[in-house]
Amino acid sequence: MGDRAVCLLSGGLDSAVCLAKAVHDGFEAYALSFDYGQRHAVELQAARRVAQRLGARDHITVPVNLRLFGGSALTADIDVPKGRDTASMAQGVPVTYVPARNTVFLSLALAWAETLGASGIFIGVNAIDYSGYPDCRPEFIEAFEKMARLATRAATEEGPAIRIHTPLIALTKAGIVRLGAELGLDFSLTHSCYDPDAQGRSCGACDSCLLRRAGFAEAGIADPLPYRV
């Protein structure tokens, strides 16, 4: 049996590929999702399907109501932008940014990892198709890892230092799609859209849909998801 790792799993393309990589690398995977008041709660169903199919040892969904703080189009009543080109996506921090989201998610992953005696946390951030989120960059991940060493039993040498694994950090979206295909991931289990309809169908036009579709197109692989437009 391999080392344990906590794997952040939103149910989106990136986190599913990231979990597949952790399992492929021999980790015993503990998948962790959050119900944080996101508009696209349908992704939590996707997370459940992905965790099950990939053989995660356990899967917890933790409710953390980030709506209490407001401040993002993903959690408050602000419109999700549609049909933007990648140049405008890259300008500044977008309204879909949820303040300190990855910090909150990694901290809760750290709490579970310490309890499990896990040696790693997997997170599917990537810094290439840069979406303007400050908490997706390597400098942030390194600073979090350093802080985590001082925050836990590792600081007093009563526990392992916990490594933050970011296998997607240097990949383009097309590269992520290719890696997922190599690992045999069933892409139809994943969900990426920020603004799905009542049936859970993707809008096809929000930043997340556009990046996903461009990635599949560039990789020359068919995206099995149905889109409204």
Next chain:
Amino acid sequence: MGDRAVCLLSGGLDSAVCLAKAVHDGFEAYALSFDYGQRHAVELQAARRVAQRLGARDHITVPVNLRLFGGSALTADIDVPKGRDTASMAQGVPVTYVPARNTVFLSLALAWAETLGASGIFIGVNAIDYSGYPDCRPEFIEAFEKMARLATRAATEEGPAIRIHTPLIALTKAGIVRLGAELGLDFSLTHSCYDPDAQGRSCGACDSCLLRRAGFAEAGIADPLPYRV
């Protein structure tokens, strides 16, 4: 109107003194408490009283169910140790340690601070009456502050860098009691016990009660709380 600051408020002695200090220093205080499945939920009532009395601009209690992860006497079914001397308290990480608790709390404070445009977070940790918690030490706080700069809009210079204020970090428990008295804090509003009875009365013998009582005794100030023993 002063700068905004998010103040972590458990309802215990230390966090109440810390909030009083933030208000005294001219910050517009936003008090933040957590319902994390702690045994001593009576402290949340204390937090409400303290926030109100000290004139916090707002007070939110965020549910974060750390029981989902288990691993601590404060959240799982492990007995709270009683009647220990300070020497045994100082040995290793105690069972009342909640894995990565301060990291989780500071991360959520960071999310709120960023939404509010606050310039600071106040946390009542102290490293002198060292209780064996790794996440109460200055090295941890510094590493968290550095990580926070990279995690938020401050990283792209679209927001302020958020400072972590730890006004109690170099104080003994007696020093904290004296500071609270100087600031005019009504100590009867606070709650410290890890294992209160059904009426909310303090046990008088857990680590937290023992440290509190020793602090009041050393400061030569009467503790207004009733104790069972």
